[in-house]
Amino acid sequence: MKTKRSAVDWVLTALLAIASVLYMYPIFMILINSLKKESAIGTSTAFELPTADTFAGLANYENAINSKGFLQSLFFSTFITVTSVIAILICCSMCAWFITRVKNKVIQSLYYLFVFSMVVPFQMVMFTLSQTADKLGLNTPWNIWIIYLGFGAGLAVFMFSGFMKSIPLEVEEASMIDGCNPLQTFFLIVLPILKPTLVSVGILEAMWVWNDYLLPTLVLDIKNYKTIPMLIQYFRGSYGRVEMGPMMASIMLTVIPIIIVYLLGQKHIIKGVAAGAVKG
Template structure:
């Protein structure tokens, strides 16, 4: 017993050390975001701010005013919210139809959706961005159509996996009672899907929020920058890299994610697990 206790003590000590190491990279950026521009370099990265090098919130002010961080936050939010809403609504309807109506076409469609999950983005990136230009989908308010198309694979796959496990009888009873398929779907099936909705929503939101290459190719970078595009723009743009504002932008971009994560932690971890196990 005592041996076990000592062993557990060592394990906990090890886990605490690992947790500190896990948080360290972010803490390092946080520290640097409060230093003045000239004090952020590779040779001084680990130094704490001193009286001379402490910048206060100047870097944050610069990130928000000069680099328009809030505008990027707005575009990222709009794109993520519209895309996830569209994906949840339309792909759940599509998945219900595919699982309830057995036909060759539906089977083919299902396999195409599954196939699209594996295909790397580079395969379609050039043609997709020219299609987006031609159809006027190249702005943050219409880009959800592209995300619906490209994100449909994962969503349909997960919804289908779940729907096969719910009994037909309830739906049949509701149709017998005179409900149309649309009424049956929205009043009977939709509420049952809630846990899967959470899983799909979280996985798709994580992907779309952090996506870099697709919006870079589809949107006009001079007009619309999502948060990942803004961070990359610090490096990609010509001239000197504004390290201070970049550090502050990194922290500002992590902040909302950490907040959402800490509030919805249980749902997020459960949702991600369910998604992975079914996928």
């Protein structure tokens, strides 16, 4: 029995290792091309490693950083990601707390609406969303987080509600006996207990918002505001020519921060997802 299990484990490990290499290969290709000279990046040489003649060093990265709009787009992406994630964590955790503590059919229906929102394709609402955002003035980086809060609430409320059911009600009752009002109970007692789910939801939502291209393109005014994914799409050099070297470098500069965030919080993601899906 142990021999069969060991063989299965080895097979699964090998398959997952191959899958990991396949997923990492496109990033590796972008990395090696970001280090090449412009003349060495082409359909026939894209898969070749840099040589002494084709190696460009960090010149492409310098051009990407110094290009028009890069630092501004980096600021917009960072601001949108931070504000959206903070809004999702605070509002959705409070909503999940209310849903799990108030027992009636209306509140339970509200919970199922949040869950149902996760299966609604974005393409079904994107045109209506664009028009609504223009009418309500949500088409700037300063308030687009309201839209991200709506689209990110489904997953966040689902995970927070699952973990919230495992928190003993007696802990909250004891805090209220000590004189805490509901807000104090939530922020001083409940929120610290939610740390594993807070971290996992925060990282998952940050990865989504940071890499999102379609929603900002539909909502934001492209002439005045561009996030990093939008800037890469419209990356142009002199005379409208696409500069592949700086473009590859800008992609790497965009990918590296979110990969670091994910690697640092990977164990918290696993704990938070397991806690939110299994407990209660």
